[in-house]
Every structure is written in C-alpha cells, then in structure tokens.
Amino acid sequence: MHPELKSKVMTAQEAAALINNGEILGISGFTGAGYPKVLPSALAERAEKLKAEGVDFGISLYTGASIGDECDGVLARAGIMKMRLPYQSHADVRNSINKGQTEYIDMHLSHSARLIRMGFVPKPTLAIVDACEVTPDGKIYLTGCGGNTPSYLQTADRIIIELNTHYADTLIGVHDIFIPELKGNVPIYSAGDKIGKDYVQVDPKKIVAIVEVNLPDSLKAFAALDDDSNAIAGYILEFLAHERKMGRLPEDLPYQSGVGNVANAVLGRMAKDPMQAPVALYTEVIQDSIFDILEADKLIVASGASVSYTISGQEKYKANAHAKNWKNKFVLRPQEISNNPEVIRRLGVISMNTALEADIFGHVNSTHVNGSRIMNGIGGSGDFARNCLLGFFMTPSVAKGGKISAIVPMVSHTDHTEHDTMIFVSEQGLADLRGLTPIKRARLIIEKCAHPSYRPLLQEYLDYGLKNSVLHTPHTLDKAFDFHKRLMETGSMGV
Amino acid sequence: MHPELKSKVMTAQEAAALINNGEILGISGFTGAGYPKVLPSALAERAEKLKAEGVDFGISLYTGASIGDECDGVLARAGIMKMRLPYQSHADVRNSINKGQTEYIDMHLSHSARLIRMGFVPKPTLAIVDACEVTPDGKIYLTGCGGNTPSYLQTADRIIIELNTHYADTLIGVHDIFIPELKGNVPIYSAGDKIGKDYVQVDPKKIVAIVEVNLPDSLKAFAALDDDSNAIAGYILEFLAHERKMGRLPEDLPYQSGVGNVANAVLGRMAKDPMQAPVALYTEVIQDSIFDILEADKLIVASGASVSYTISGQEKYKANAHAKNWKNKFVLRPQEISNNPEVIRRLGVISMNTALEADIFGHVNSTHVNGSRIMNGIGGSGDFARNCLLGFFMTPSVAKGGKISAIVPMVSHTDHTEHDTMIFVSEQGLADLRGLTPIKRARLIIEKCAHPSYRPLLQEYLDYGLKNSVLHTPHTLDKAFDFHKRLMETGSMGV
Numbered sequence: 001m002h003p004e005l006k007s008k009v010m011t012a013q014e015a016a017a018l019i020n021n022g023e024i025l026g027i028s029g030f031t032g033a034g035y036p037k038v039l040p041s042a043l044a045e046r047a048e049k050l051k052a053e054g055v056d057f058g059i060s061l062y063t064g065a066s067i068g069d070e071c072d073g074v075l076a077r078a079g080i081m082k083m084r085l086p087y088q089s090h091a092d093v094r095n096s097i098n099k100g101q102t103e104y105i106d107m108h109l110s111h112s113a114r115l116i117r118m119g120f121v122p123k124p125t126l127a128i129v130d131a132c133e134v135t136p137d138g139k140i141y142l143t144g145c146g147g148n149t150p151s152y153l154q155t156a157d158r159i160i161i162e163l164n165t166h167y168a169d170t171l172i173g174v175h176d177i178f179i180p181e182l183k184g185n186v187p188i189y190s191a192g193d194k195i196g197k198d199y200v201q202v203d204p205k206k207i208v209a210i211v212e213v214n215l216p217d218s219l220k221a222f223a224a225l226d227d228d229s230n231a232i233a234g235y236i237l238e239f240l241a242h243e244r245k246m247g248r249l250p251e252d253l254p255y256q257s258g259v260g261n262v263a264n265a266v267l268g269r270m271a272k273d274p275m276q277a278p279v280a281l282y283t284e285v286i287q288d289s290i291f292d293i294l295e296a297d298k299l300i301v302a303s304g305a306s307v308s309y310t311i312s313g314q315e316k317y318k319a320n321a322h323a324k325n326w327k328n329k330f331v332l333r334p335q336e337i338s339n340n341p342e343v344i345r346r347l348g349v350i351s352m353n354t355a356l357e358a359d360i361f362g363h364v365n366s367t368h369v370n371g372s373r374i375m376n377g378i379g380g381s382g383d384f385a386r387n388c389l390l391g392f393f394m395t396p397s398v399a400k401g402g403k404i405s406a407i408v409p410m411v412s413h414t415d416h417t418e419h420d421t422m423i424f425v426s427e428q429g430l431a432d433l434r435g436l437t438p439i440k441r442a443r444l445i446i447e448k449c450a451h452p453s454y455r456p457l458l459q460e461y462l463d464y465g466l467k468n469s470v471l472h473t474p475h476t477l478d479k480a481f482d483f484h485k486r487l488m489e490t491g492s493m494g495v
Numbered sequence: 496m497h498p499e500l501k502s503k504v505m506t507a508q509e510a511a512a513l514i515n516n517g518e519i520l521g522i523s524g525f526t527g528a529g530y531p532k533v534l535p536s537a538l539a540e541r542a543e544k545l546k547a548e549g550v551d552f553g554i555s556l557y558t559g560a561s562i563g564d565e566c567d568g569v570l571a572r573a574g575i576m577k578m579r580l581p582y583q584s585h586a587d588v589r590n591s592i593n594k595g596q597t598e599y600i601d602m603h604l605s606h607s608a609r610l611i612r613m614g615f616v617p618k619p620t621l622a623i624v625d626a627c628e629v630t631p632d633g634k635i636y637l638t639g640c641g642g643n644t645p646s647y648l649q650t651a652d653r654i655i656i657e658l659n660t661h662y663a664d665t666l667i668g669v670h671d672i673f674i675p676e677l678k679g680n681v682p683i684y685s686a687g688d689k690i691g692k693d694y695v696q697v698d699p700k701k702i703v704a705i706v707e708v709n710l711p712d713s714l715k716a717f718a719a720l721d722d723d724s725n726a727i728a729g730y731i732l733e734f735l736a737h738e739r740k741m742g743r744l745p746e747d748l749p750y751q752s753g754v755g756n757v758a759n760a761v762l763g764r765m766a767k768d769p770m771q772a773p774v775a776l777y778t779e780v781i782q783d784s785i786f787d788i789l790e791a792d793k794l795i796v797a798s799g800a801s802v803s804y805t806i807s808g809q810e811k812y813k814a815n816a817h818a819k820n821w822k823n824k825f826v827l828r829p830q831e832i833s834n835n836p837e838v839i840r841r842l843g844v845i846s847m848n849t850a851l852e853a854d855i856f857g858h859v860n861s862t863h864v865n866g867s868r869i870m871n872g873i874g875g876s877g878d879f880a881r882n883c884l885l886g887f888f889m890t891p892s893v894a895k896g897g898k899i900s901a902i903v904p905m906v907s908h909t910d911h912t913e914h915d916t917m918i919f920v921s922e923q924g925l926a927d928l929r930g931l932t933p934i935k936r937a938r939l940i941i942e943k944c945a946h947p948s949y950r951p952l953l954q955e956y957l958d959y960g961l962k963n964s965v966l967h968t969p970h971t972l973d974k975a976f977d978f979h980k981r982l983m984e985t986g987s988m989g990v
Contacts, residue, residue, distance in 0.1 A: 100966030103932045108914050119743050121930035182745060182884060183843030185684060248614050250677060341882050342837040348678030363909065371905075371972055372965040378914055386881055387836050389677060410866075412972060414858065414909035419603050419873055435616035437598045470867040471595030477866055477907060477976040477983075484972050 001163065001210070004136040008210045015160050015209040016042035019126060021050070021057050024083075026116075026124025026152030028131075029071065030064030030306035030335065031259060031285045032219045033144035036128045036162045038211060040071040044078035058082035062116070062124055064147020064305065064335055065109060065379060066090065068218050076102065085121070086112040086148075089376040098373050106367060109284065109305075109380040110339035113151035118182070127156035132168040134161055138204035142175055143167045144217055145306035146334040150177050150200045159202060160209045166216050170318055171307075173198050174330045178337055188343045191254040191282040192301035192331055219310045225265055228396040228427040233265035235430040236352065236392055237273070239423070249390065250348075254282035256384045258353040259308070262394050264289040266352060271296040282349050284338055284380040286330065288313035294326060303331040305338040305380075339383035351388035353381040355395040355416075357406050358424055358449070360442035360458055361473055362433050364393050364416040370484050371412030378415050386420050397426040397451035403492040405454040407445060409461040410480035424449050438473040439466070453494065457483070496658065496705070499631040503705045510655050510704040511537035514621060516545070516552050519578075521611075521619025521647030523626075524566065525559030525801035525830065526754060526780045527714045528639035531623045531657045533706060535566040539573035553577035557611070557619055559642020559800065559830055560604060560874060561585065563713050571597065580616070581607040581643075584871040593868050601862060604779070604800075604875040605834035608646035613677070622651035627663040629656055633699035637670055638662045639712055640801035641829040645672050645695045654697060655704045661711050665813055666802075668693050669825045673832055683838045686749040686777040687796035687826055714805045720760055723891040723922040728760035730925040731847065731887055732768070734918070744885065749777035751839075751879045753848040754803070757889050759784040761847060766791040777844050779833055779875040781825070783808035789821060798826040800833035800875075834878035846883035848876040850890040850919070853944070854906040855937035855953055856968055857913035857928050859888050865979050866907030873910050881915050892921040892946035898987040900949040902940060904956040905975035919944050933968040934961070948989065952978070 001009070016039060019025070029035025047057040060083035061075060069090065075081045076092035079101065084093060086107035096102040107115070115121045129149055133141040142149055143164055153159060178196030180186055187195050243249040257263035264287055270276045271292035279293055280300040286307045293299045307330065309317055320326050337343065344351075356375060357365045364385075366378050385391045393416070395406040406426065418438065424431045429448035433441045439462075446458045461482075465474030483493040496504070511534060514520070524530025542552040555578035556570060564585065570576045571587035574596065579588060581602035591597040602610070610616045624644055628636040637644055638659055648654060673691030675681050682690050738744040752758035759782055765771045766787035774788055775795040780803045788794045802825065804812055815821050832838065839846075851870060852860045859880075861873050880886045888911070890901040901921065913933065919926045924943035928936045934957075941953045956977075960969030978988040 097967050098965045100934075103935075104967060105930060105932055106914065111914075115929060119741070120927075183748065183841060185841055189680060246614075253678065340840075342840045345835075345837040346678060346680055368968060370965075371970040371975070372960070372968050374965075374967040382912075382914055412970075413968070415912055415914065417877075417910055417912070419601065419606075419877055419910065432615075435600060435610060437600055439595075440598075465867070470593045470865075470869075472592050472599060472869040473863060473867050473908070475866040475907075477979050480866070480976070481972040488972075 002136045005134065005210060008207060009212060010209050012038040012042035012211050015039060015211050016046045018160065018208055019043055019059065021055060022059070023126050024060040024062065024122055024124045026062045026127045026148065026156050027071070028064065028129040028142065028145060028147055028149040029067035030145035030147035031066050031308040032068050033217050033306040033308045034130045034142060034147065035063070035067035035071050036130050037068070037070045037215045038213055039128055039160065039162060040074045044074050044080065047078055047080045062148065062152065063087070064145055064149065066376070070218070087377040087379050094374060104374060106374065106377040108378060108382045109335045110341065110383040113148045113334065113336045117151055117155060123155040124152050125157060127152040127159045128162070129153060129159065130162045130164050132164065132172050134163060134207070134210065136204060138202045138207070139199040140202055141172045141199050143171055146175060146177070146332045146338065147305055148335060150179055150334050153200050153202050154179065157206065158208045159206045160211070161207060162211050162213050165214045170327065174327055175199070175332045177334065179334065180336065186337060186340050186342050189346070191280040191303045191347060194331060216311065216314055219308060221310045221312065223261060225261060229261040229265045231427040232262050232394050232425050233269050235425050236266055237269055239430055251277045253348045253350050253389060254280040256281070256283040256349050256351045256388065258381065259285050259287065260354060262354065263287065263352060268292045271298060282344070282347055284335070291316050294329070299329055301329050301331065303333060303338065305333060305335040307332065339380045341383060341387040344384055344387040348389040349384060351384035351391040353385060353393055355393040355406065357408055357411055358393060358395065358445070359408050359411040360445050360462060361438045362418040362421050362441045362445070363411045363414045364421055365411040365413045366415040368413035370488060382415060385416050391422045392425055393421055393423070394425045397428050397449060402451070402453060403494070404487060405451060405483060405493050407450040407454060407458060408483045409458065410475060412481060412484050439471070457495065497631045500629060500705060503702060504707060505704050507533040507537035507706050508540070510534060510706050511541045513655065513703055514538055514554065516550060517554070518621050519555040519557065519617055519619045521557045521622045521643065521651050522566070523559065523624040523637065523640060523642055523644040524562035525640035525642035526561050526803040527563050528712045528801040528803045529625045529637060529642065530558070530562035530566050531625050532563070532565045532710045533708055534623055534655065534657060535569045539569050539575065542573055542575045557643065557647065558582070559640055559644065561871070565713070582872040582874050589869060599869060601869065601872040603873060603877050604830045605836065605878040608643045608829065608831045612646055612650060618650040619647050620652060622647040622654045623657070624648060624654065625657045625659050627659065627667050629658060629702070629705065631699060633697040634694040635697055636667045636694045638666055641670060641672070641827045641833065642800055643830060645674055645829050648695050648697050649674065652701065653703045654701045655706070656702060657706050657708050660709045665822065669822060670694070670827045672829065674829065675831065681832060681835050681837050684841070686775040686798045686842060689826060711806065711809055714803060716805045716807065718756060720756060724756040724760045726922040727757050727889050727920050728764050730920050731761055732764055734925055746772045748843045748845050748884060749775040751776070751778040751844050751846045751883065753876065754780050754782065755849060757849065758782065758847060763787045766793060777839070777842050779830070786811050789824070794824055796824050796826065798828060798833065800828060800830040802827065834875045836878060836882040839879055839882040843884040844879060846879035846886040848880060848888055850888040850901065852901050852903055852906055853888060853890065853919055853940070854903050855940050855957060856933045857916050857936045857940070858906045858909045859911035859916055860906040860908045861910040863908035865983060877910060880911050886917045887920055888916055888918070889920045892923050892944060893949070897946070897948060898989070899982060900946060900978060900988050902945040902949060902953060903978045904953065905970060907976060907979050934966070952990065
C-alpha cells in the first residue's frame, strides 16, 4: 500500500463504527466472489451492542448478486438487513424476506445499477469494496467480480475498502470497467472486446477507511455430477450438434450458462468432445468448468461479471494464471455490461438457464414457490433469455423425491413468458417450442419433459381444457393451481 | 411500369390461380397499412369454388402485424386461414383462433422475421406485396409499411406484386431497408439514422405476377377522444415534466407509443404544450397525431414500421409531403429494426403501451381474456417494455361499464413480468413501481390505479394474503382468480 494511504488503515471494528443506523450499503460481490469478508461481522457485533442499548439498528444492502455467508448470512442472522437488492440465494436471507423482516426488490441484474444511477432507487450512502489495490489518486483495482461495484463507488458519498492481498497477483488487469450513459452505444462487438479501464476511478477523499485482509472467497464445492444433470447436458449438446448440421447455427456464437451443476456438465462435456470447436463465453458467472475448456485448449475467451471459483478452482487459476497466460483469456465486467441486452442481442448468445417450474404452455417461473415464497431471484436469466439468439431452460422433471413436478398446468409466478422461452430440457428430453401454438407446445412439453408419473395428470388438465375451454390457450382457471394446492395440503403434487 | 414487366401483369383472379392449396403466404402489411387489397378476395373466391369441388383448401398467413378487413377479414370468413402469425386484431380472425379453426403463434414483432430466416418457423412459399414500384432488375419500393416484407421477399420462392400507384408519390424514398445478420451490430445511433436502401432487392425471376391497383389503406377514424384517455395522457405528461425537473430524465429521448386513443392523446397534448421540446419518435406505428406535432414544428423525426394513417391523415400527408418537405422527417423500417431491442436500449426510448389487465403485484396481461381467449397478441409491447429506459403501461381502470376491473389480484396470463413493468397509469392516477417491493407495489396500484368500486375487493385480497400467506408476494392461490371466476359465472368481476 502507498504510504499516503496508511493513515486510513484501521481495524474492522473501527471501520464498522463509521457505519450509521439506516445506512444504505452498496457492496461488491457477485455469486460468492469479491464480497467484503470482515466488515459485516464487525457490523453485526456493533449492531448487537446498539440493540442492547435499545437502538433498532438496520441497514439496506445492495450487492451485485449473491454473496458469501460471511456477509449475507451474518447480516441476516443479526436481524439488521432491512432491505436487500438485487439478488440473493442464502437461506437465512430468504427466510427473513419471506417472514416480512427484510424487504427484497428482485430485479434483472442488468437493470439495478442504472436504476440507482438514475435515482429511482435510493443511492447507496456508503460503498464497501473488496479490492486488490488502491492508489493515492483513487484508482481501485477490484477482486473477483465487476458486479455493480463501479456504480456503487461512483454514487456513494463514502467508501470503505477491504484491501485483500489474496488475489492481487492474479486479478489485477482482468477487469474492463465501463459505465454506460443513459443512452449511447456499448461498443462490444466480440466477447473479448475491452472498452474501458482495468480499475475504477474514485475521488480519494471519499475513502474513509481501509481494512487490510488476506482472505479467499469461500465457495462450496459443487455436488458430484448427477445423472439428471448429465442427461440434460447430453440433450443440449445433441441438439446444438443437430442444428449445426442442419446449417441453422453458426459455430462461433458465444455461450452464457447459468450457475450450477448442469452448466458445469455442459462445459465439461464440450471440453471432452474432440469435435467441439473453440468456445467463447459471454456469460454472467465464470465457474470451475472453464478449466476443463482451458486445459483442452478450447477457450477463445471468457467474459463475465465474476469468477466464481471453488477453492479448488481458485488454486487452479492461481497456479496457471501466469504460466499459461490464461489471465489474458478472462474479462471481468460490470454486470450491466456482462448482461447487457444490446450486446447479448448483437453477439447472438446461446443461453442456458435453470427453471424452478415451467408450465405446459411455455411459461417459466424462476423465483417463487407456490406463487408467494421467494427463492433466489430472477438474476440474469431474463437479461439473457429475452435477448439471446437461442435459449434453453433446464430443470429436472421432479424435485423432493418426486413430490414436486417441475412441469405444472400453470406456473404460480411468471418470470419468462411464452414469448421468450424457446427450448425446455429435463432429464426426460428436450422440447423445441419455437414456432408452435400453445396447444402444440403443451403436447410436446408433456411428452418430452414431464416426468412419466405426472404425465397423466398434465394430460388430463390439457384434455379438460380442450373440451371445455377456449382453443387458443385452453386453461381452466379453477383447476390451474390444483398441483400447487395439493402440494400445500398434502405435501405432494401427485394424487 | 417498365415495358419489360408488362408480360407479368394479370388480373387478381389470374394471380389467385397461382396460389396453391397449403401455401404459406408471407404478405406485406402492418397495423392496417401496406397490405394487399385485391388478391385476398380473389383467393377467397377461388377457394369457394374449390370447396364446392370437395377440396379442403387452406393457407397459412404471415404478416407484419394487423391488416385490413380486405385481407384478414376476407380470408378468415372464407374459412381458409389455417395458420396465422405474428399479430392480428380482427374480430373474425380472433374468433377463428379461439374456436381452434386457425392456429395462431403470438410472437414479439421483432422476433418473427429472424425466426423465419433461421428456418425455425417454415419459410413462406409465396410473398404477396403491396408496392409503389418495381423495376425490371428486381427493385421493389414498398408502400406504407416495412413490416416483415423484406424477409418474406427474400425467403419466398415466388412473389406476387400488387402494384399500387396510390402512394407512389409520397412513399418512395422514405424506407430504410436493412436486414440484420444473425449476429452483428445494427448501427442506428439516432432515431433518424438511415442504414440501408430505400427498396428491397429481389431476384426478378421470382416475380410471377403483377396486379395493378390504385387503392388506399382503409383505416377507420379514431373514436373521439374520451375523458379516460385524456386523463391518462395528462398523468403521463405531468410525470415526465416532473422527472425532467428533478434532473432524472434528459429532454432528448425518443418516444414509442402504442396504437390507439391514449397514444394519440399524449402526442396531441405535446403538440399543444408551448414548453414541449422538439420530439423524436422511435416507434412501431406512426399515427395521425404526428400531424399535430408536425404542424407545431416540433417533430425532429418519426421512425416506425408503418404509417398507419386514417383516410384524413393520409390526405394530410399527401397534401404536405412535398410542400413542407415532411417526407424527409419519416423513416419506415422493417419491424425487426423499428422494434430492435439493441437499438431501443441504446437510444433510451420512452415507451407507452396498453395493458389488457394488470395485477396488484405489477404483472401485465396484454393478450388473453380469462387466461384462454386470445385478443390481439403481444405485438411490439414486449420489445419496447423490456428494453426501454422508461416504460408506461396504460389502461382505463374498468371496462364493460364497470363489469370488468383492469386491476386484478393475479393476471390470468402474463406477458410482461414484475421485472419489466415500471409505471402503471389509469384514469384514476399513476403508480411508479420502480424500486418497490411487491407489497408496496400492491398498495400503490390499489390506491392510484384501481377503480374505487374495486378497491375494497383488491384490498381484501391483499389483506388476506398479508395475514395468511408468505410475506414476499402474498398471493393466495385458491382465491387468485376469484375476479375472473365471478366474471365467467355472473358476467361481472364485482360482487
């Protein structure tokens, strides 16, 4: 650290004392990467003391996306998270939201920074950022995520830095910081184009504290690849190969893949396939599976809002970043750029996202259980599904040992409409819905994607509508949620 | 017409004889402008004769959007429209769809041409186009719409031209024909930018017939401006003025306005307001109200997929096109460009569209009555709502003399999700939903937009959920459609 900045160095406890009641914290962090790791605990301790003194202490928390337990978990359990946006996936946060203790605003990831800069959502009062380096003239080098950090640093009045030496060696230089204007072009014409700077410029007077740490992001290892994920990946790759063979899909389109096992399986299988052409990613989250592609010498470039590596992935990255010049194959961007509708449309992205439930007419629910209980949030799935060239929604056909069918007569909450969904995939098969009427979609989804144990009930619903309802989208409103009602009453959607 | 082309001239009856059973017709036409006017009747007559001979004659009809009765009405009533995409608004077509006699694929207007070029929807076998002029080397000058015509002309094997001299004087030169590749930039950086040619180039060998006509588009005059439309327009303009005053909205953003009375009212009032800055439109349909703006010397440019003028509007245009050089203030584009998500996002469009129904948590239904019966289709509302900088959904709070509430507990079909809707406006007031939780949205929508006669029922639904459901989106699935069920059972959503 530069000597000029030493005067701002303090302990986490001292820095936490600078956080006022009611403050809006705009923090770094996206899918478990690049979030502040020690301030939140110190803040929770401070809140505990203040509560003992009778103060109802609370803060609002703005992030990039989901973050680690050291932040989301700690603040939710402390009961001081009054508001949260734009995405979360921590059980304690979710519970707090569904109990009405935390207000949650579920936004497209590409929308949040712009809405804040425009002033429609209150601006953060204090930015807290996990950073590799900071210079006396206010250049901040971010760690493992672009996220919304540049906009939070720009709009907040005060900044606290967790100066984290853990990633300085591997992550300085991979960022491309570009904050778009309200209107105007985002001049990315190829997944790897760099259009900004590799640091965020702030007024150094706004930096009120620096807390020194040396801590890795803590991401859990993925579950072992299961048969369902493997089957879904297989259908997708088979379909892509077929489309290419038919001359309907160029080889050089970049991929976006959602977070989790199936996305990992798709990329892992691409790496192993000797026929697979080199791959570019224009995605949201870069996960461990990227190393399979790298090691197979098939990576053109990986652009994303974060590198969300497990500990083993981080070790791989660290070991190889310089030796193999891999660092030059990564670009980390603000999430309004990684998920930018303009760029996604222009690049012709092939998009893969997970559905929580889907209905027979082609609508997808990504967020709510039984229409009311929030799970994680829409994340970037809408940014990509709506603007991609080719989009998959993936889900195992059943959950909870068969008690829940992912395919239902009518979704209990719609995040992606029939107009935006293209291809559904479960471990049962793949349904290409493009250019089909609602009735044809329903027949195909029941046949290809539903679990055999739920097909008769779904077919019965469709048949009833075909006899008694209107023949464009033959719903029957007083039976549309029977699956959900049975689940709430009996614990199973089945009969 | 050039002498070389004379050999292809024939009567509508002769041309109709070239249309085979099962043919997929890709025709020009968008919101009642630029559609073929004599071929459809001749085709219906031919089908009648064939039916008398026992032939089950039928065709598929692809258009730009809605078209006149001389085509949609005639073909639907003849019972030969087996399939229809991507948008319709004719009562006879709608009835045929809801009876299951016509298959309908309801698509985003910006998606249709691309899906067809990619081959996911079957390509048209025959293109029929209303044109101002055609040259022996295959340059076709379109009439009042860009629509999907360029892609239909490109992909169909055969072309029939209705050579319509009615508009040649005023519409040659206003088109900007650009067909985007699967990936790549659409280089429009300002609403009036021209990036293509003013004609469509085809292989002249594909032209199998030319039918000479001199016929105007037949658009009905608008209903007299009612109090509701005027009130909605007032709220929108007041809101925009306030946002500008607060420094949150630049003056120079272009507008998109949906079709109908409210859009006309907004533009009409802008024209009359002495404080109104000059206006650019990057819209889908250019309507009569443009003349108010023009006459007030406030039009920068109007870009759209069609000029959908009533007869009186057409006379105004004709009278003034040359005298005032107005022709240079119009650009007509293919609908995948007028509605292009990339361009809409880049230009920062302010978007105004109509909702059929909206729910208290912020979802919008643009298409289905009671979840099943199709009205018109989503049209371009999704293209704009999802990618605009600022978006309004407008609707009178009640319909059918108060028997239907436009605000319901849960929409029976979702076309625009809570993540994409920003501002709701009814004649009761305006609700700015940005940055609000679902519960806060519900309170605001009930207070500001619902009709007073339905507020107690909506509040009762919300209160019940707040007591008995989960506190993120407190729905109650077995009561969610009570409004719709009452409507189906009693003819009114009220109690």
